[in-house]
Amino acid sequence: MAMVSIKDVAAHAGVSPGTVSNVLNRPGKVAPATRERVEAAIRELGFVRHGSASTLRAGHSRTIGLSVIDIGNPFFTEVAAGVEDVASELGYAVILGNSAGSPDKEDRNLRVLAEHRVRGVLITPSGEDPGRLDRLREHGISVVLVDHPAHRPDQCAVAVDDVAGGRAAVAHLLARGARSVVCVTGPLTIRQCVERRDGARA
Structure with a gap:
């Protein structure tokens, strides 16, 4: 069966190919009634956009990269x-990379994501070298740090204030009358453990 083209969809919907392209790429520019007509034609004809062609035109794909340091950790599985879930709602697919805490493996994963022209990268970095992430941004790829604080005003991050968490935990115990508190934490090679301990001490 021949692949259905944008021209086929346009003819079926009684609009121009440019209108179909707008529905696919800039739906807000198309009147709702026209958009519904084009979307109905897409469904009826079984049209599938050519991913490679649209990526070349737009300069990026409808994919997002996610790089974590340990996919076996239930925290990162939930992330x-x-x-x-959110990417799917917005029409994006997710490419997952597991660095296993290795900066070299992370570098390889990030190169692959850049080659795929991902729209953005969510990353829990395996090291403190910002150069890798700056290179992504130079290529027009947005970067958001996950479970890692931003150390510069031009970085975006979604992270927990672990020092404040340690303080809040001990403050709660002291408010309930405790006078002797033990802080049991993980290895001090892990930033979160150090910061929670520091907050508890404070």
């Missing part, structure tokens, strides 16, 4: 599920 990945949340990212995929």
